[in-house]
Amino acid sequence: MIAITRRTLLTAAAASPLAGLRVPFAGAAEPPRVLVLVELNGGNDGLNTVIPYADPAYARARPRLAVPRDQVLPLDERLGLHPALAPLLPAWQAGELGIALGVGYPRPNRSHFRSIEIWNSASGAEEALQQGWLHRVLTEAGTPANFTAQGIVLGGPEGPLAGSALSPVVLGDPRQLHEAAGLPGAGAAGAANPALAHILATRARLQGTAREIERRLRAGPELTTVFPKGELGRQLRQAALLIAAGVEASVFKLQHSGYDTHARQAARHAALLAELAEGLAAFRLALREAGAWRRTLVATYAEFGRRVAENASGGSDHGSAAPHFLLGGRLRGGLLGEQPPLDDLEAGDLRHRLDFRRLYASLAGDWLGLPPAPASLGRHKPLALLA
Amino acid sequence: MMSLPAILPVLRCLLLAAAVLLPAQAAALAPEEARHLLARTGFSATPAEIAVLAGLSRPAAVERILAAAAAQAAAGAVTAPPGWTADGPPPRAAGLSEIERLALRDRLREEGRELKAWWLREMLATAAPLTEVMTLFWHGHFTSSLAKVKAPNLLFRQNALLRRHALGNFATLLRAIARDPAMLLYLDNARSRRLAPNENFARELLELFTLGGGRYAEADLKEAARAFTGWSVDAASGAFRFRAAWHDGGDKEILGRRGAFGGEEVIDLLLARPETAETIVAKLWRQFVSDEPDDAEVQRLAALFRDGGYEIRPLLAALLAGDAFWAAENRGRLVKSPVDLIVGTLRLFALPPFDQPGGDARDLAWLSRRLGQDLFDPPDVKGWPGGTAWITGASLLDRQALITRITGGARQADFFDRWAAALPEPWQDASAATLLLLPLQPVDAAVLDRRTSGALLRSLLADPVYQVK
Numbered sequence: 001m002i003a004i005t006r007r008t009l010l011t012a013a014a015a016s017p018l019a020g021l022r023v024p025f026a027g028a029a030e031p032p033r034v035l036v037l038v039e040l041n042g043g044n045d046g047l048n049t050v051i052p053y054a055d056p057a058y059a060r061a062r063p064r065l066a067v068p069r070d071q072v073l074p075l076d077e078r079l080g081l082h083p084a085l086a087p088l089l090p091a092w093q094a095g096e097l098g099i100a101l102g103v104g105y106p107r108p109n110r111s112h113f114r115s116i117e118i119w120n121s122a123s124g125a126e127e128a129l130q131q132g133w134l135h136r137v138l139t140e141a142g143t144p145a146n147f148t149a150q151g152i153v154l155g156g157p158e159g160p161l162a163g164s165a166l167s168p169v170v171l172g173d174p175r176q177l178h179e180a181a182g183l184p185g186a187g188a189a190g191a192a193n194p195a196l197a198h199i200l201a202t203r204a205r206l207q208g209t210a211r212e213i214e215r216r217l218r219a220g221p222e223l224t225t226v227f228p229k230g231e232l233g234r235q236l237r238q239a240a241l242l243i244a245a246g247v248e249a250s251v252f253k254l255q256h257s258g259y260d261t262h263a264r265q266a267a268r269h270a271a272l273l274a275e276l277a278e279g280l281a282a283f284r285l286a287l288r289e290a291g292a293w294r295r296t297l298v299a300t301y302a303e304f305g306r307r308v309a310e311n312a313s314g315g316s317d318h319g320s321a322a323p324h325f326l327l328g329g330r331l332r333g334g335l336l337g338e339q340p341p342l343d344d345l346e347a348g349d350l351r352h353r354l355d356f357r358r359l360y361a362s363l364a365g366d367w368l369g370l371p372p373a374p375a376s377l378g379r380h381k382p383l384a385l386l387a
Numbered sequence: 388m389m390s391l392p393a394i395l396p397v398l399r400c401l402l403l404a405a406a407v408l409l410p411a412q413a414a415a416l417a418p419e420e421a422r423h424l425l426a427r428t429g430f431s432a433t434p435a436e437i438a439v440l441a442g443l444s445r446p447a448a449v450e451r452i453l454a455a456a457a458a459q460a461a462a463g464a465v466t467a468p469p470g471w472t473a474d475g476p477p478p479r480a481a482g483l484s485e486i487e488r489l490a491l492r493d494r495l496r497e498e499g500r501e502l503k504a505w506w507l508r509e510m511l512a513t514a515a516p517l518t519e520v521m522t523l524f525w526h527g528h529f530t531s532s533l534a535k536v537k538a539p540n541l542l543f544r545q546n547a548l549l550r551r552h553a554l555g556n557f558a559t560l561l562r563a564i565a566r567d568p569a570m571l572l573y574l575d576n577a578r579s580r581r582l583a584p585n586e587n588f589a590r591e592l593l594e595l596f597t598l599g600g601g602r603y604a605e606a607d608l609k610e611a612a613r614a615f616t617g618w619s620v621d622a623a624s625g626a627f628r629f630r631a632a633w634h635d636g637g638d639k640e641i642l643g644r645r646g647a648f649g650g651e652e653v654i655d656l657l658l659a660r661p662e663t664a665e666t667i668v669a670k671l672w673r674q675f676v677s678d679e680p681d682d683a684e685v686q687r688l689a690a691l692f693r694d695g696g697y698e699i700r701p702l703l704a705a706l707l708a709g710d711a712f713w714a715a716e717n718r719g720r721l722v723k724s725p726v727d728l729i730v731g732t733l734r735l736f737a738l739p740p741f742d743q744p745g746g747d748a749r750d751l752a753w754l755s756r757r758l759g760q761d762l763f764d765p766p767d768v769k770g771w772p773g774g775t776a777w778i779t780g781a782s783l784l785d786r787q788a789l790i791t792r793i794t795g796g797a798r799q800a801d802f803f804d805r806w807a808a809a810l811p812e813p814w815q816d817a818s819a820a821t822l823l824l825l826p827l828q829p830v831d832a833a834v835l836d837r838r839t840s841g842a843l844l845r846s847l848l849a850d851p852v853y854q855v856k
Contacts, residue, residue, distance in 0.1 A: 110590075110605065111590065111594055111600060112767065112768075112769075113594075113600065113769055114600055114601075153779075157772075157776070169780050170779035170780045170781055171780055171781055179784050179787065179788065180780065180784055183784075183787070184831055192716070193716075193719055193720055193827065193855070194678065194720070194775070195678070195719070195720050195721060195722045195774075195775060195855045196719065196827065196830070196851065196852065196855055198722070198775040198778060199722070199778050199783065199851050199854055199855070200830065200851055202778050202779065202780060202783055203783055203851065205780070206780040206783065206784070209780075210780075262575045262585065262587055263575055263578065311583055311585060312578065312580065312582070312583030312585070313575060313578045313583075313585060315575075317585070317586060317587075318586075
């Protein structure tokens, strides 16, 4: 009789853990720049992340949720970080942490699904597009000669990478690489059936990418940095390994879940922010050690922030604009844009001050070297992100 | 003389009778057609199940499956649930010491695992798999999760509710789910009150459960949220409780109508809109036919559904008897869900979920989760996206590993040899056996022999075509 158990499945799936890593790129040209997108899934409470602590309207709007002023980590005389974000302070002091303030879009949609679709595709609030914004920019511009058109998804759906331009590969578990490299490569040719064509195309792409990644990892460095436990720490560690090894991918997509804090938010949100900050701090250390930090840039995004006023359940409901983090070795750190004022709200929500497509245009243009101000991102002028 | 509305049902019967007389409808099912119907309405098709349906007409075969599923839904699950599911009140952490709290957390985690394993055992054991397919369909539509609700007994009761109405009446199901304690906790309505309405339930009621996104205004949902204030859960009994003092009895304007609406009236308004039936029909199309619903057919079936008072069984009968369901281009056009793959394979070969000390159906629940379908814990309120989204690089590898585990090694080779040898004579032909396991011709596997063998079956299971249904 046949036993299907967890242990035996893992044995089959995990034939070869990633091991025996060595030094890469002796004498080779510097590998391409890498963009790491971290989705804060559920909609992060921006006001309790980057806190307008000096504004009395903040504590008034949140009798139970407001972080006490003496616990806020001040960034300047008006804004400060939630105390759980303390692990990010060294990067802030080194000028490697940027905070884009009040990021959002006009006529904000407060549905998780619709709004993340808007963020993923960089569409307007009223148009529905299937493909991710990176696919759209690359399709519009044509892939530049020196650009690696490969994306790797380590958490959640393909999101901003969706579409063919980045050939996104979803790799949930590093132990599966070896299995993937050994797959049959039969392609989708001749499959009229879209379900089967999808399976065959996924398989062929996976096999090709896995073979390439294996080859790179064999030559890559070892990481000594300890990452926090949990799903985000696992994804960040995996991304660090792949980047340090010079795996040819220009975009990584990660996901940190749990931000939809409608009830009893305080402790949960603090734990989420601590996990995020510790993870990003470890990521920075690991890539500095590997000599890859100056070609790496991390950006967070989410479908929306939360309402200004707390709700009656000790939580916060879906809102609009929110701050987002940028982190990188060549970044010009500091605050980007301005904090939306608490006395000029739109239906109880912050008015956005920075269009998310302008931030995207900066990531694509200033960082990835794609053409500036593409039409697919609304012709927004890029911000100067780099030092 | 009958009025037009009165004559409509008669006309419909006549049309149905005419449809039955059409050649394709009346012809006896070929084995691969019986297999198609079984694989889509159940988890797999065994030779014995195919033998029962082969020879029936399409409508007769569909009717037979629907009748069995409806009877089972009314009778309830065949597998005994864990003992704790009978408990009344939801667990409460308030007032507990730290040690008690940790003990409660461990207990709930254990109960959650038992609940997931129980449902998988039910899927394996039932003689009417469509009951479970439809219960799972509604679980993916009216989502709630253990992770949020933290009360396995309430999730069990919700599962029983979904099964009871699985092939019954959608309007009744919608009214019941709006009072379901697990749902009220999952979407935060249990805390919603007049002075601080929580919009979460009202939003998903409009966007996901009925009308669909973009078919209402933000103002409609804010007003709907007011109408559901006070729809709460009694902490002592775990039952629905209307808290009159929390309810906002004022006038609301919803979807162009004005009145002192309560939750019941909001549901009536939603059921009166054509979009609601379209949402459900399109979703059932994706479940049973293809990822690309035919708009005209969806409109036609939605009108039938709404005019028929939202009865689910006749809708399924019309969908499954329709030309699109049987069309050649729609065979093998749906990706198997993780549950389809796991439960279907075990049912087909009559494999037990466990056969060694310490192993049990919990391992299957773990497997399903790893493949992307964690029962009682959908990824978010939208449920499982399904379709081609089931297949990522990672899940494809895990599916391959599962098949390798089932087919690889000497003991397995022996098992499949014996299974192949025991097949009835028609399936001893290799090309017939190919159609038993796969909806289309294989991509990798080469069918070189004329006779079925264990080795052939194993290579067919490993073929990518085994991942579609």
